[in-house]
Amino acid sequence: MTQNRKSVAAVIVAAGRGTRAGGEIAKQWQPLGGRRVIDWSCDAFRDHVSEIILVVPEDAPSEWIPANVTVVTGGDSRDASVLNGLLALEERFDLVLIHDGARPLISADVIRGVLAALTDSAGAAPALLVTDALWRGEDDLVSGTQDRSGLYRAQTPQGFHLPQILAAHRAHVGGAADDVEIARQAGMDVTIVAGSERNMKITTAEDFARAEQYMETAVDIRVGNGFDVHRFGPGDHVILCGVKVPHGRGLQGHSDADVGLHTITDAIYGALAQGDIGQHFPPSDPQWKGMASHVFLEHARDLAADMGFVISNVDCTLICEEPKIGPHAVAMRKTVSELLRLSLDRVSVKATTSEQLGFTGRREGIACMATATLIKG
């Protein structure tokens, strides 16, 4: 919540009319990727600031306002709206991040970059170097060229030490393209930090489709973990990760007690936030008695596919003093990789003892832990 123990607030300006984007309501209240533009913009700041001031039009109905923001009425221009937001903060915070509500794809990396630069600078803002040639034009004809060296495309959030930017805004007369302009007029140094193409401002109607495209290409990675234990009982073998391993005792359980496959199955359910193996295959249900555990793993695999996820890798650690897993580890990896339809290099099965400590150390059973990584396909 803080940078170098400094308290941070955000002012998100959303009081504009969105004339260039059109639509029945201003762009920041329109839907994008299943939510509204403003919801994405506000939520992006929640892990970085202690308070969000949301600056809205005077006539904004209460149902427009997202939860957990302080609402302030905007002004006739962007800088007037920012000033109202800053005034609401008084001097209760050290730093402030001023952001356009119309930039919903702001990332944590860019926010962190701005905050980090404020350690040594009065102001900091993200920007991208201009990479295209620049022309002047008139009546569809190029009338001149413009040197692009040293030119940047400015973005938000623009971050400042709150007392300084509040004083700068109070003293400012006339309009301004952004808060950096106002800060510089007041003599504040502003550091340029890395912006991002994704951090586009929704300005025209076409920008909604472009923003949705950025959202679709965002990598959605889920990680799940699993843990399971089965107790030894009578028997002459155990089944671990689908492989029959001769042993003086067997593992007890409602199914075939394959602690390895159960744990990997739970890791996949975990990554999908879809409960655990007991929820999908209740031990109270007689139809699962003695069931080969590959059925459970195949169910988790298919559920992942149905939900649009690709399993990227699994890593499983068996914890036991005996049987020795090493001689069977490759066979176990092969079995799991075939069941999950993964290449062998994406499946790891390894083992450890617990140094003769605890229930596994006393050879009372086998424990297992596993991790699965899933990627939205």
Ligand SMILES: Nc1ccn([C@@H]2O[C@H](COP(=O)(O)OP(=O)(O)OP(=O)(O)O)[C@@H](O)[C@H]2O)c(=O)n1
């Ligand atoms: N009086 C104003 C004008 C703008 N903004 C906010 O400032 C940000 C950047 O402005 P811009 O993209 O120009 O938005 P609009 O002014 O709404 O757009 P347009 O110029 O097309 O009407 C937006 O989040 C907008 O809501 C504001 O809070 N108050």
Ligand SMILES: C[C@](O)(CO)[C@H](O)COP(=O)(O)O
């Ligand atoms: C502040 C800003 O987002 C920087 O790029 C931009 O100047 C505000 O939007 P506008 O379209 O210039 O009003």
